[in-house]
Amino acid sequence: MDKKHGKQSISFAAPPAMTATATVAGPMEGDGLLGGQFDRILEDNLAGQDSWEKSEAAMLEWAIRTAVARGGTLADIDFILAGDLLNQLMSAHFAVRGLGRPFLGLYGACSTMAESLLIGAILIDGGFASRVAVGVSSHHDAAERQYRYPTEQGVQRPPLAQWTVTGAGSAVLTQGGAGPKVTAATVGKVVDAGLKDVNAMGPAMAPAAADTLWHHLQDFGRQPGYYDIILTGDLGQIGKKLLIQLMQEKGVDIAANYEDCGLMIYRDDQDPHAGASGCAASALVLCAHAYPLLVIGRLKRILLIGTGSLHSTTSYQQKESIPCIAHAVAIEA
């Protein structure tokens, strides 16, 4: 049990390397803050498919194939771990349908990128695999019609609302190999802060992020300054404010080196309200932005805290509050 630390954390004896990533994003994301850093930008949200769900699956498949092709072939991949936001993981299942590799589907809502990296690293460090591909996707229109209103309905979004990112990101983890290493992780608990407003996903997730971050720091005896940057994905403007506040209450100041992936995708004038959300938000920021900085050494250590709002359309119609999760993954150059 020497790889388990404290109550919720693990470290890897031979940290797996992230050897490649690939990203694809929708037109609005392509026009946003990270526009120049994506591998591919779709011309429209359908990208030649006949539904948004198919478009999302195609993006995820493309991202996984592209990441895998950067330094290997599909046949070398021991497992694929992937997930998305749609019911029954529709995009992930259809994306891997043609890939012909052993697959595990994961659901952690917007925390799925962190969750899949965490489990992928465990598989490799445990000696069960030498190459694992992970990937997640989300699609604004597909998510909107599943969780909210039909897209052509003339409704007003409240200022708290976050904008689901259209895109997909994938990474390849290998045993040994060159690239930033996944060194440690903290598995989150489901935390229910009691909020019921489905527009308040960021604020609902902040206590889960605070809980995971706090235990991560405790379990390893670290200060926030150990990391060049702590990234949550994706609390949005209000959730970010609340997380800083929650950590302050615990006597930890993270304001200096903390950013939220939800605030790194869109420009303000793109009118995303409280920020970006969706599985792809943290995946795009990690794979297209943070990863290259880790590779060239501009960033040495980052902590990605994937946050997920685990409600369903049924749960909120039954007036349930929003259970949330956060998983932390430490990646070091």
Place this chain on the structure above:
Amino acid sequence: MPASDGSEGQQEFQKWYQAQFNQVKPKPPIVKNALWAFVVGGLICTFGQVILNYFLGLGLSMKEAAGPTSAVLIFLAALFTGLGVYDELGRYAGAGSIVPITGFANSIVAPAMEFKREGYVFGLGAKMFVIAGPVIVYGLVTAFVIGLIYWLRH
């Protein structure tokens, strides 16, 4: 700050957190939204009056003219929803484009269009009434109850 994990102190934490959240929760721009709703809603109704006057000018009675007026507005709302314009208007106008009969039409066309991909029966046909259905259900129940009371008293 109360503990956030486990059942012990959970309720206390939730109460405390709800209060924290309420402090930073952004308020919608109430005056701006109301103004948009007033102007757009007012304009749609004024346009309705133009159509109504046209039908009245053809010699229809007020009662006879109301139906065709609605039909014209509904046709235009269906067209602009199809062209992808009505939802853009709704982003700004809010209730101004929801409350008029055009909003009712929008709420029929939007899901019908979107769920066509799930087929003409279970998609388009069934989802058409996701929002309009409840409106008709409660409207008819209200009319029934009031009609019954009226009948009992006369």
Place this chain on the structure above:
Amino acid sequence: MQTYLMAFIIGGLICIIGQLLMDLTPLTPAHVLVLFVVLGGILSGLGLYQPLVEMGGAGATVPLPGFGHSLVSGTIEDINKYGFTGIFSGALRATATGITAAVVFGFLAAVTFKPKG
């Protein structure tokens, strides 16, 4: 000119009430539509909506409470004409044009157009 101005003001005011309900309460647009039809029906039953229609014209008939008013006034009309069975026939008879138009135009628009997202 007067009728247009009144239509603008009455219609605009009804929409403001709807907007305030959405901004200040947890009610969604669907809730507001349902609430307005029911309220329009009740006001009509109490004899309070007809004066608003006379004052605001389309400003009172175009917003959803006007739909509730049509449902109820149609019911009462049919009760006066046919007695008990009017309770069941009046509401849909009075609103048939609007409902049929909404379903048929809705169908045609859905068949013709693709959602843009």
